[in-house]
Amino acid sequence: MNQAPTLLRVFAYLSLLTVGGGMAAFPEMKVLTVDEHHWLTFAQLIHIYSVGQMAPGPNMMMIVVIGQWAGGFLGALLTVLAFFGPTALLAFVVAKGWRKLEKWPWRRSIQRGLAPVSIGLLLAGCFTMAKGAITGFETGALAVGTLLVLLQYKINPAMLVVAGAVIGIFSFMPK
Amino acid sequence: MGNAAVGPTSQVPDAAVPIAPASIWEIFLEFLIIGATSFGGVVPYLRGSLVTKRQWIDDKEFVEMLSISQSLPGLNATNMAVLVGEKLRGWLGSVVAIVGICLPGGALMYAVGLFYHLHGDHPWTTAGLKGVAAAAVGLILSTVVGLSKKALSHKFDFAFMAATVLAVNRLHWSVPRALLLVGAVAILFHYPRNSEKDDKDQ
Numbered sequence: 001m002n003q004a005p006t007l008l009r010v011f012a013y014l015s016l017l018t019v020g021g022g023m024a025a026f027p028e029m030k031v032l033t034v035d036e037h038h039w040l041t042f043a044q045l046i047h048i049y050s051v052g053q054m055a056p057g058p059n060m061m062m063i064v065v066i067g068q069w070a071g072g073f074l075g076a077l078l079t080v081l082a083f084f085g086p087t088a089l090l091a092f093v094v095a096k097g098w099r100k101l102e103k104w105p106w107r108r109s110i111q112r113g114l115a116p117v118s119i120g121l122l123l124a125g126c127f128t129m130a131k132g133a134i135t136g137f138e139t140g141a142l143a144v145g146t147l148l149v150l151l152q153y154k155i156n157p158a159m160l161v162v163a164g165a166v167i168g169i170f171s172f173m174p175k
Numbered sequence: 176m177g178n179a180a181v182g183p184t185s186q187v188p189d190a191a192v193p194i195a196p197a198s199i200w201e202i203f204l205e206f207l208i209i210g211a212t213s214f215g216g217v218v219p220y221l222r223g224s225l226v227t228k229r230q231w232i233d234d235k236e237f238v239e240m241l242s243i244s245q246s247l248p249g250l251n252a253t254n255m256a257v258l259v260g261e262k263l264r265g266w267l268g269s270v271v272a273i274v275g276i277c278l279p280g281g282a283l284m285y286a287v288g289l290f291y292h293l294h295g296d297h298p299w300t301t302a303g304l305k306g307v308a309a310a311a312v313g314l315i316l317s318t319v320v321g322l323s324k325k326a327l328s329h330k331f332d333f334a335f336m337a338a339t340v341l342a343v344n345r346l347h348w349s350v351p352r353a354l355l356l357v358g359a360v361a362i363l364f365h366y367p368r369n370s371e372k373d374d375k376d377q
Contacts, residue, residue, distance in 0.1 A: 057252065057278075061280035064281050087248050098243050116336040132308075142310055160310055168303045172302035
């Protein structure tokens with residue numbers, strides 16, 4: 001599979017961008033997997049990301065699909081290794097040291113400083129996705145509706161994504 | 176299920192109290208179960224399983240590990256698996272924990288990839304996916320709101336957040352560049368002050 005080195009490189013790089021959540025890497029993921037390497041289209045990327053929100057476990061397992069389309073089973077396996085390996089190693093190495101730094105005053109500064117930036121990255125990823133996913137009034141209303149329900153009620157978010165699928169089938173079926 | 180752990184405060188968590196022993200196989204199985212059942216976000220499932228059911232870590236450790244997981248790159252789910260696995264059984268514990276938590280979702284998404292190629296352009300699928308994607312945007316926005324309420328305390332924090340969004344979406348900076356530049360300014364802004372007036376008093 002000639003895509004193997006590229007898949008490893010791209011996903012190892014993306015893995016290091018997931019500060020504060022997987023969505024932080026989304027704008028860069030779009031550029032690399034869609035625009036540069038053409039492993040899938042932007043619409044497909046949005047689709048599998050969204051379907052991935054219904055799956056249990058770490059919420060970026062959608063990368064498995066990109067790996068599969070680019071290089072079959074081996075591609076999927078390499079993608080997972082590249083995407084989770086580097087950060088797992090980092091967590092393993094840093095964890096002990098970080099615990100010892102409890103008294104270090106800058107530790108708190110780093111945590112407080114990174115919080116707004118990581119939330120900003122999440123929001124930037126959300127806007128990138130919205131450009132492709134919000135195509136008109138109906139999809140916009142569905143997104144705002146989901147947001148309001150989630151802010152108002154304690155409900156499992158995966159259920160709302162399932163509800164989105166049902167509403168989609170009833171509303172967006174070509175007549 | 177949680178027979179001995181009805182009240183989390185019934186036992187005072189104490190470093191001297193030995194934690195329930197965990198074998199490599201038990202760690203793998205527990206994280207496999209979390210990986211297969213944690214619909215809609217792993218954190219509550221992790222807590223219910225590791226703190227309440229298994230009592231492998233106490234609440235204080237859980238919160239601390241979660242805060243480390245959130246500060247490092249990587250997903251909360253996999254970083255937590257590495258940290259808890261390491262605490263219980265060293266590097267092998269980390270490996271089986273992360274494999275366990277990834278396996279069910281990964282297998283499911285592999286099947287989704289196959290299905291999408293076969294039926295992706297079916298009108299039902301297209302219509303459903305359009306709804307799913309719109310709902311997912313709402314879901315991410317609700318995460319942004321929830322995190323902002325919890326983690327942003329200073330009005331300048333919102334400026335740093337907005338600057339990050341503009342840098343990535345408008346100026347098309349790469350994520351690392353935005354992270355390093357805006358992050359550095361934000362960290363310096365929150366430089367350690369002697370008084371720590373907004374921190375809890377000793």
